[in-house]
Amino acid sequence: MRTYTNVKDLGDLNAAIKEALEVKKNRFGYKHLGENKTLLMVFFNSSLRTRLSTQKAGMNLGMNTMVLDINQGAWKLETERGVIMDGDKSEHILEAIPVMGSYCDIIGVRAFAQFENKEDDYQEKILNQFIKYSGRPVFSMEAATGHPLQAFADLITIEEYKKTARPKVVLTWAPHPKALPQAVPNSFADFMNEADVDFVITHPKGYELDSKFVRGAKIEYNQDKALEGADFVYAKNWAAYTDPNYGKILSKDMSWTVTTEKMSLTNNACFMHCLPVRRNMIVSDDVIESPQSIVIQEAANREISAQTVIKRMLESL
């Protein structure tokens, strides 16, 4: 595997889940693969889970790991060609990327949507420059339009907790005080559309996601109706995708918060969220603390999704 940016990079999804579950059972059984190999993780944005789980995954595989926080201690990077660099950005990304590549064997990159220009965000300008210029296998640790390590961990978690062969999985929008990118819901939809699940997306009008990710998923604008009979409820906020509102907050309707009352409409569903989560905006204290909440198990599986992807990259070196 040379790149990991979306579900297609995993190939046969059932085989990938099986491999991940084998990795989980024997996470130190592949240490030989990473001997004398270095993982570089580059963060343009903050992280708790991705940083720790990916570093742990690299260590499980016997790798040396390095972390670079671009906005804390590194030179500020210019990302556009043709710019006269007379401002506060001291280094161009076109030199920085191959230099980073020269110190490592595999690179993970986190670079969120900036909500300044939809085309720039949806062209994945930063991630794609790493893929083009680093000379190394590159995986997304959440880019502008996708978070495939999260979605892979989500799918592993659903596989572990499902009680029926084809569970009903509902992705529901929920309110949030700040504008958030569409990366997590995009990747979740990307994965659920490939998985053997009954997938429904619910959100207020105006929050339609990119059709490239939604594909054939059912859209239900009535959240209560969508939640009926759900086996998994995946809550997430995202800002508007469609023009002219790209990146804007259109609603903070608290009737979309996932509460005990909302969960009572489901088939005793498991509650999921990628974290970090704003309590009593996205989900009530009662729901996230209930036995139905599997957010901690879901976060723990981030180590497994990352290790499976890095393992495949090491095998291809």
Ligand code: CP
């Ligand atoms: N879910 C997730 O990616 O968490 P972090 O932003 O803390 O890495």
